[in-house]
Amino acid sequence: xxxxxxxxxxxxxxxxxxxxxxxxxxxxxxxxxxxxxxxxxxxxxxxxxxxxxxxxxxxxxxxxxxxxxxxxxxxxxxxxxxxxxxxxxxxxxxxxxxxxxxxxxxxxxxxxxxxxxxxx
Amino acid sequence: xxxxxxxxxxxxxxxxxxxxxxxxxxxxxxxxxxxxxxxxxxxxxxxxxxxxxxxxxxxxxxxxxxxxxxxxxxxxxxxxxxxxxxxxxxxxxxxxxxxxxxxxxxxxxx
Numbered sequence: 001x002x003x004x005x006x007x008x009x010x011x012x013x014x015x016x017x018x019x020x021x022x023x024x025x026x027x028x029x030x031x032x033x034x035x036x037x038x039x040x041x042x043x044x045x046x047x048x049x050x051x052x053x054x055x056x057x058x059x060x061x062x063x064x065x066x067x068x069x070x071x072x073x074x075x076x077x078x079x080x081x082x083x084x085x086x087x088x089x090x091x092x093x094x095x096x097x098x099x100x101x102x103x104x105x106x107x108x109x110x111x112x113x114x115x116x117x118x119x120x
Numbered sequence: 121x122x123x124x125x126x127x128x129x130x131x132x133x134x135x136x137x138x139x140x141x142x143x144x145x146x147x148x149x150x151x152x153x154x155x156x157x158x159x160x161x162x163x164x165x166x167x168x169x170x171x172x173x174x175x176x177x178x179x180x181x182x183x184x185x186x187x188x189x190x191x192x193x194x195x196x197x198x199x200x201x202x203x204x205x206x207x208x209x210x211x212x213x214x215x216x217x218x219x220x221x222x223x224x225x226x227x228x229x230x
Contacts, residue, residue, distance in 0.1 A: 004162075031216050033218065035220065040225065041222055041223070042126070042206075042208060042220050042221050042222035042223040043163070043208060043210075043220035043223075044220075045217075045218075045219055045220065048216075048217050048218075050215070050216055056215075056217055089161075091162070091163075095216060108154070108165050108168060109154075109163075109165070109218060110165075111162035111163050111164075112162060113161040113162050114161055114162065
């Protein structure tokens with residue numbers, strides 16, 4: 001696609017329910033990132049996928065959070081048994097494939113518009 | 121643990137003023153320092169710096185990196201109300217993992 005696509009754009013759920021957030025990266029981008037942004041705050045790193053390598057899950061705040069990336073493209077972030085403190089905007093970003101676009105291009109991220117999650 | 125620290129956290133100035141935003145970083149196997157502008161939703165890329173002492177410039181915005189002192193600054197001259205946004209600094213390592221700071225919320229008064 002033309003850009004990074006995230007769905008849904010807004011999600012309201014009840015405490016204790018599970019939610020799934022979806023990210024469609026830019027075609028051909030092998031790196032995919034998930035971040036969480038609370039109101040007025042910066043981006044909190046959650047998880048990072050790079051090609052077929054094992055994902056870097058070091059930012060996931062608890063075992064209620066998990067993410068997968070199928071076929072090296074679409075990614076789903078799952079939050080189980082949601083809590084009110086999970087309310088935030090969840091942003092996805094992708095970066096170009098290693099070896100393309102030159103050294104400089106590999107670290108530039110292209111962001112989706114985010115999913116605003118509200119846990120009541 | 122890798123971290124990126126931005127200052128100030130918020131800044132209010134009048135149109136026409138010049139502002140300097142600060143970013144310090146501690147990133148293992150550091151490769152690049154990135155600046156993004158976030159207005160409503162998705163952050164948009166401004167600059168990527170990899171070499172120390174070389175200024176990147178785009179219109180009224182410029183940025184420079186000091187790899188010895190582990191910091192970067194973003195300058196905006198002749199500010200306009202359209203510059204109001206959150207400015208995010210991020211550090212990238214050689215594995216392409218990218219960590220963001222909390223951002224500087226800049227508000228330009230007309």
